[in-house]
Amino acid sequence: MIDTSLMVSGLVVGVIFGFVLQRGRFCMNSAFRDIILMKEYTLLKAVALAIVVQMIGFHLMATMGYIQLYPKTLYWGAMIVGGFIFGIGMVLAAGCASGTTYRVGEGMMGSFVALLGLMIGGLVTSEGALSELLKLKSSTLVTTDYLGISPGPYVAPKSNKYEPGLTLANVFGLDLNPWIFVAIVSIVIIAVLIWKRGGEETKAEGTWYEKIFKMGWNWWITGIAVGIVGIIAFLALKTYALGISGGWFGFLNALVTGDPDKLNWFTFLVIGVVIGAAIAASIAGEFKLRAPDARRLLQQFIGGLIMGIGAVIGTACNIGHILSGMPQLALSSILGGIFIILGCWVTAYIMFMRG
Amino acid sequence: MSSGVKPTEVLDVRGEVCPYPDVKTQKKVKSMKSGEVLEVLVDYPLSAERIPRSVEKQGHGILKVEKTGTGEWRILIKIK
Numbered sequence: 001m002i003d004t005s006l007m008v009s010g011l012v013v014g015v016i017f018g019f020v021l022q023r024g025r026f027c028m029n030s031a032f033r034d035i036i037l038m039k040e041y042t043l044l045k046a047v048a049l050a051i052v053v054q055m056i057g058f059h060l061m062a063t064m065g066y067i068q069l070y071p072k073t074l075y076w077g078a079m080i081v082g083g084f085i086f087g088i089g090m091v092l093a094a095g096c097a098s099g100t101t102y103r104v105g106e107g108m109m110g111s112f113v114a115l116l117g118l119m120i121g122g123l124v125t126s127e128g129a130l131s132e133l134l135k136l137k138s139s140t141l142v143t144t145d146y147l148g149i150s151p152g153p154y155v156a157p158k159s160n161k162y163e164p165g166l167t168l169a170n171v172f173g174l175d176l177n178p179w180i181f182v183a184i185v186s187i188v189i190i191a192v193l194i195w196k197r198g199g200e201e202t203k204a205e206g207t208w209y210e211k212i213f214k215m216g217w218n219w220w221i222t223g224i225a226v227g228i229v230g231i232i233a234f235l236a237l238k239t240y241a242l243g244i245s246g247g248w249f250g251f252l253n254a255l256v257t258g259d260p261d262k263l264n265w266f267t268f269l270v271i272g273v274v275i276g277a278a279i280a281a282s283i284a285g286e287f288k289l290r291a292p293d294a295r296r297l298l299q300q301f302i303g304g305l306i307m308g309i310g311a312v313i314g315t316a317c318n319i320g321h322i323l324s325g326m327p328q329l330a331l332s333s334i335l336g337g338i339f340i341i342l343g344c345w346v347t348a349y350i351m352f353m354r355g
Numbered sequence: 356m357s358s359g360v361k362p363t364e365v366l367d368v369r370g371e372v373c374p375y376p377d378v379k380t381q382k383k384v385k386s387m388k389s390g391e392v393l394e395v396l397v398d399y400p401l402s403a404e405r406i407p408r409s410v411e412k413q414g415h416g417i418l419k420v421e422k423t424g425t426g427e428w429r430i431l432i433k434i435k
Contacts, residue, residue, distance in 0.1 A: 025401040030373060037374060038381075038409050094372035106400070106426070110372050216404050281426070286400050288426035292370045300372065352378055 002263060009236040010265045014272015017229045017242065018102055021273065022280035023212070024222025027099030028318045029090040032341045033348045045193055046223040047322065052186045053227025054241065054327035058234060059154070059182050068156040070239050071165030071330030072315055077140030079336040082314020083321070087343020089310055090318070091351060092303025093117070094296075097244040097317035100304070101270055105277025109291035110300045117304025118311070119252040122245060125312040127253070133313055142166065150175050156239075167329040181329055193220075213283045230323060237265050241324035244270055245308070245317035314339075360418055360431060362394035363387065369398040369427065376402035377409065380432075384415060387434045392418065395430040403428040 020026065024046060031043035061067045090096045093114035095103055100118065103111035124130050144151045144164050151157070151164035152175025158164055169178035206215060217225075234241040247266030254262035281287040291297065311317040314336045316325060321340065325333020366383050368376040376397045383393055397403050407417045407430060416433035423429045 025404070027373070027401070030401060033374065034405075038377065038405075040405065040409060042405075042408075094374075099373075108372070108399075216400065285422070286426040288398060290370055290398055290426070292372050296372060296375075352374070 002261075002265065006237075006265050007268045010268030011272040011275075013229065013233050013236055014269040015276035015279070016232075016272075017226075017269065018105055018273035018276025018278075019280045020222065020225045020229055020276075021098060021102035022105060022277040022286075023284075024217045024219075024225065026102075026222055026226055028096040028322060028340075029094070029099055029344060032087075032344045033091060036345055037348055037352055041196070042219050045196075046219040046226065048189050049193060049220060049223025050226035050230065050323060051327050052189050053224055054230040054323070055182050055329070056186060057227065057231035058241070058327050059178060061231070061235065062154045063179075067234055067238060069154050069167070069328045070156050070162065071167045071328045072320075072325055072332040072336075073163040074142045074166050074330075074332040074335075075137040075140045075315070076142060076332075076335060078134075078137040078313050078315065079332050080339050081136060082310045082312070083336040083339030084310070084343040086307050086310030086314055086317060087340040087345075088347045089121075089303045089306030089308075089343075090340075091344055091347040093300050093307055094303065096319075097248075097307065097311065098273070098319050098323075100307075101244055101248075101273050102277040105274040105279075105287075106281045107278075107287050107289040109289065110297055113297050114300040114304035114307075115248065117301040117306075118245065118308040119248045119304075121305035121308025122249040122312050123252050123256065123308075125309045126249060130309060133309075136313060137315070144170065147171070149173070152176060152178070154178055162239075165328075166331040168331065168334075169329055171331065178329060213280075214285075226323070230327070233269070234324075240320075241327075242269070243316065243320040243324060244273070245311040245320065247271075249308070249312070310343075360392055362431065363391035365394045365396065367396045368402075369396055371397075371399065373399065373401060377406055380406050380410070384410065384413075384432060384434060389434055391434045393432045393434065395432065396423075396427070397430065398427045400426065403430070406430055 031047045034040035062069050100111045100114045152170045155164050168181045230241045243266045247270035250262050250264040250267045321333040321336040368379050376399050380395050407420050410432050414435045418431035418433050421429045
């Protein structure tokens with residue numbers, strides 16, 4: 001069983017994260033899909049800003065010695081295949097892992113069904129009938145030892161639980177100076193955000209209370225808030241920042257096996273997200289139990305299953321890769337993230353844009 | 356009706372999930388004539404914010420976005 005202090009910190013960070021997700025409508029499925037579907041960039045801007053805030057925050061904390069970075073181990077084949085599968089699933093499920101989780105807190109039963117699919121798909125792949133697919137991981141593993149490079153002082157050392165991941169910094173021989181990449185990427189993203197500013201702000205007037213608790217947040221507030229929650233998560237857990245799918249897999253695994261050791265920090269985080277989103281939605285007058293028709297429910301369940309399978313093969317969902325892994329400059333997460341986006345675009349094109 | 360505008364057509368997308376409220380609204384807007392008014396009933400918060408933004412970007416008018424109940428909105432669109 002995990003420490004009580006970790007349970008409490010997971011739950012507290014989760015409640016804050018859920019509140020922020022619901023207020024900011026933060027969903028990566030919408031963020032990426034809407035680029036091609038509606039030429040809408042609002043949520044994409046929030047995602048980009050959250051990545052920059054965390055990238056600077058993580059490297060600052062690592063430089064000051066509060067944490068070590070844990071970029072995920074690179075299994076290139078698994079990241080490509082798992083990411084693409086996850087991307088397909090999130091369009092069918094009508095939400096990524098985090099979007100689906102926070103919408104359960106809003107009372108959306110379609111997302112609840114998708115979540116059940118996610119948990120089942122994940123468990124079947126990690127422990128069950130589809131676990132053969134995980135051979136893709138071992139057959140495409142690339143380590144720092146294999147390339148003969150040093151992971152560098154910012155990355156946690158090799159242990160029986162962790163194989164140091166490749167990052168943009170250590171692959172390019174800048175393991176002592178990852179700040180060069182942090183600075184370049186941050187400046188480019190912020191420059192684009194400033195250049196493309198305007199048009200998306202919520203125009204409605206209101207008091208501060210109404211702006212925080214009643215109206216949807218502007219993208220830049222959401223981006224900064226998500227980034228700060230990610231930094232708090234890394235400080236609390238020490239070995240990673242935010243993640244969603246792993247928490248749900250642990251939850252179902254613990255229920256099925258009766259083994260409380262299967263519960264992890266992320267399990268308490270995701271339960272907190274549902275609670276936080278429910279609180280935020282209730283205050284805003286947006287909590288309502290609702291369901292789409294039978295056909296859509298089936299579609300969302302299948303989407304959830306596919307997301308679960310993809311997340312286990314690719315070792316993370318959209319949050320683990322794009323929100324937490326990319327800011328650590330992890331090659332695994334950059335690759336996984338790119339293929340999540342490609343899977344999303346191909347599926348969105350087929351479902352909504354043909355004809 | 357509080358706004359005094361009578362909608363030509365009503366599109367009820369309550370219960371629908373992301374992005375169907377937006378996609379169905381776009382389809383309906385394209386099928387309507389200039390000057391007509393479309394009323395959209397939606398209970399998905401993100402779409403309640405995104406539909407007015409994207410419709411306005413295409414040059415149509417937003418006459419009203421009204422919260423009609425818990426988690427429910429009514430959007431009045433005037434076709435350009």
